[in-house]
Amino acid sequence: MAVYTEVSDAELASFIASYGLGELLSFKGIAEGVENTNYIVHTSTGPFILTIYEKRVEVSDLPFYLGLMEHLAENGVTCPTPVRNAEGENLSQLSGRPAALVTFLEGFWVRQPTAAHCGHVGRALAEMHRGGEGFAIRRANALGLNGWRPLYDKFAPDANGIVPDLAPLIEGELDYLEANWPRGLPEGVIHADLFPDNVFFIGDELSGLIDFYFACNDALAYDIAVCLNAWCFEKDGAFNITKGRALLRGYESVRPLTDAERTAMPTLARGAATRFLLTRAYDWLNTPKDALVSPKNPMEYVRKLRFHQGVSSIAEYGLGDSAQ
Amino acid sequence: MAVYTEVSDAELASFIASYGLGELLSFKGIAEGVENTNYIVHTSTGPFILTIYEKRVEVSDLPFYLGLMEHLAENGVTCPTPVRNAEGENLSQLSGRPAALVTFLEGFWVRQPTAAHCGHVGRALAEMHRGGEGFAIRRANALGLNGWRPLYDKFAPDANGIVPDLAPLIEGELDYLEANWPRGLPEGVIHADLFPDNVFFIGDELSGLIDFYFACNDALAYDIAVCLNAWCFEKDGAFNITKGRALLRGYESVRPLTDAERTAMPTLARGAATRFLLTRAYDWLNTPKDALVSPKNPMEYVRKLRFHQGVSSIAEYGLGDSAQ
Numbered sequence: 001m002a003v004y005t006e007v008s009d010a011e012l013a014s015f016i017a018s019y020g021l022g023e024l025l026s027f028k029g030i031a032e033g034v035e036n037t038n039y040i041v042h043t044s045t046g047p048f049i050l051t052i053y054e055k056r057v058e059v060s061d062l063p064f065y066l067g068l069m070e071h072l073a074e075n076g077v078t079c080p081t082p083v084r085n086a087e088g089e090n091l092s093q094l095s096g097r098p099a100a101l102v103t104f105l106e107g108f109w110v111r112q113p114t115a116a117h118c119g120h121v122g123r124a125l126a127e128m129h130r131g132g133e134g135f136a137i138r139r140a141n142a143l144g145l146n147g148w149r150p151l152y153d154k155f156a157p158d159a160n161g162i163v164p165d166l167a168p169l170i171e172g173e174l175d176y177l178e179a180n181w182p183r184g185l186p187e188g189v190i191h192a193d194l195f196p197d198n199v200f201f202i203g204d205e206l207s208g209l210i211d212f213y214f215a216c217n218d219a220l221a222y223d224i225a226v227c228l229n230a231w232c233f234e235k236d237g238a239f240n241i242t243k244g245r246a247l248l249r250g251y252e253s254v255r256p257l258t259d260a261e262r263t264a265m266p267t268l269a270r271g272a273a274t275r276f277l278l279t280r281a282y283d284w285l286n287t288p289k290d291a292l293v294s295p296k297n298p299m300e301y302v303r304k305l306r307f308h309q310g311v312s313s314i315a316e317y318g319l320g321d322s323a324q
Numbered sequence: 325m326a327v328y329t330e331v332s333d334a335e336l337a338s339f340i341a342s343y344g345l346g347e348l349l350s351f352k353g354i355a356e357g358v359e360n361t362n363y364i365v366h367t368s369t370g371p372f373i374l375t376i377y378e379k380r381v382e383v384s385d386l387p388f389y390l391g392l393m394e395h396l397a398e399n400g401v402t403c404p405t406p407v408r409n410a411e412g413e414n415l416s417q418l419s420g421r422p423a424a425l426v427t428f429l430e431g432f433w434v435r436q437p438t439a440a441h442c443g444h445v446g447r448a449l450a451e452m453h454r455g456g457e458g459f460a461i462r463r464a465n466a467l468g469l470n471g472w473r474p475l476y477d478k479f480a481p482d483a484n485g486i487v488p489d490l491a492p493l494i495e496g497e498l499d500y501l502e503a504n505w506p507r508g509l510p511e512g513v514i515h516a517d518l519f520p521d522n523v524f525f526i527g528d529e530l531s532g533l534i535d536f537y538f539a540c541n542d543a544l545a546y547d548i549a550v551c552l553n554a555w556c557f558e559k560d561g562a563f564n565i566t567k568g569r570a571l572l573r574g575y576e577s578v579r580p581l582t583d584a585e586r587t588a589m590p591t592l593a594r595g596a597a598t599r600f601l602l603t604r605a606y607d608w609l610n611t612p613k614d615a616l617v618s619p620k621n622p623m624e625y626v627r628k629l630r631f632h633q634g635v636s637s638i639a640e641y642g643l644g645d646s647a648q
Binding site: 008009010023024025026027028029030031032040042047104105106107108109110111112200202203 | 332333334347348349350351352353354355356364366371428429430431432433434435436524526527
């Protein structure tokens with residue numbers, strides 16, 4: 001929620017001119033995006049989003065993110081689509097920072113998702129997994145299994161200061177996940193962060209997916225596990241099995257799960273909860289008190305992790321009978 | 325540069341529906357406006373700006389501001405124009421705060437104005453003065469002559485802590501202005517804050533005026549004096565007479581000044597410099613160190629005031645010969 005890089009009208013006009021999108025009509029910094037600076041740009045041919053990449057984004061990853069959005073759009077997935085400039089580049093420079101122009105995606109994220117929304121999200125996730133097939137660039141999941149223990153080690157001595165007994169909870173869970181993590185599941189490009197604020201709707205219809213800046217190659221079913229965590233719990237901490245069922249059935253309407261994926265789901269969900277618990281705990285301890293953006297409370301993911309620890313089968317997430 | 329009031333999708337959808345502007349397609353908080361929360365709203369009939377009025381705005385003044393924008397638009401002045409809802413109201417409520425929807429004005433403000441821009445601004449200011457004729461609601465200028473000494477009294481003991489000898493400079497100037505303020509000049513609705521960030525251009529053409537939240541009834545020529553201060557000084561503090569000439573001639577191309585207005589211009593310019601010096605000095609002392617928006621340095625207006633103190637005729641602002 002900030003504009004880190006201020007651009008001048010002359011710089012921006014010349015930047016926009018390089019895209020051949022007509023005359024620059026207006027640009028306004030938008031209060032979204034913690035990591036980057038975003039402007040809504042109107043030209044005589046339509047609205048666009050200009051993103052200026054700030055220091056938290058690895059420049060070497062930008063060809064993956066931008067290339068993926070183009071690849072997905074070409075394969076029928078609705079998402080902001082990079083525009084190429086006169087030199088044929090989808091990545092350029094503005095005010096000395098890497099910058100890209102993407103199409104404006106109409107829609108807005110849903111603050112209180114219903115089971116119907118969850119069904120749409122499951123379907124869109126599977127369509128994204130299909131749409132990502134054949135994408136040539138690869139990116140490892142820096143926040144996958146191998147990244148969790150090193151991240152925990154950074155704040156382990158302070159963990160119990162956040163929540164009593166957080167250290168033994170995380171340490172026991174990392175031991176479990178390292179010993180039981182499923183291998184050999186179908187892999188592909190995953191979104192890895194498909195929370196409600198990254199899915200746009202217009203009315204009851206899903207209008208597209210945004211924010212591919214955690215996308216990477218990993219087990220496809222892990223992406224479903226992230227969504228079960230992000231979409232299917234109520235504010236009071238209870239898992240809503242109606243939403244879980246809708247999400248899983250929505251997914252399977254496009255891409256049925258393998259038996260191995262179904263069996264692995266409780267472990268994948270534990271891993272996904274651990275991943276967000278770890279980053280939230282780290283941010284909780286390391287965000288300056290005067291920062292513009294308050295860190296999210298890690299407690300929410302402690303509760304989710306404990307729920308998944310008690311789950312023994314995908315039926316408890318709502319997918320009881322594959323023939324249904 | 326902030327979003328103070330977060331609205332939910334359901335609230336906003338129902339708010340937008342009350343205007344009959346088609347379906348809500350998207351809304352994004354914009355990082356503009358220190359005093360209010362602003363969203364860009366796209367509906368199926370076009371883009372709009374939604375403003376939620378925060379506590380610094382007097383609710384009782386809103387009918388003046390919104391009515392003025394409607395009146396000006398009806399009289400050919402291009403500015404954001406309030407939309408009326410199904411009840412015929414241009415002022416409504418959202419998330420418990422007063423809120424209004426206005427048309428989206430394309431264009432963007434010019435960071436480095438040229439003399440040509442100053443000419444357009446002068447012309448647009450005069451057109452606004454003409455367009456404001458006949459507007460029925462009145463609003464006194466809270467930051468006019470009668471408001472300056474009470475504002476100074478709030479920080480007088482600390483004034484010299486900002487700039488050495490600021491207290492005697494302001495006190496002497498207030499004595500001068502109270503004794504010499506011109507009376508009986510043509511009055512009307514003035515913008516009172518027509519700085520570069522409140523004037524939009526597309527290419528070299530002025531596309532409209534925004535931000536009427538200081539507008540009030542006062543001497544029309546005082547509005548020109550504000551613009552001379554805001555548009556015609558260079559970053560090094562020098563007055564640019566070419567820009568002054570362009571601004572004054574632009575103004576006179578629509579509404580020629582009276583002899584009394586010409587004679588009064590140096591005193592009006594001193595008053596305008598004092599007004600912005602006072603508010604900047606007050607904000608300099610009273611803005612919390614951790615505020616999102618840094619206060620503007622009052623020193624700029626000390627220099628401008630000293631310049632005007634040495635001016636004896638409107639010729640020194642560029643209007644040497646009325647026959648030119």
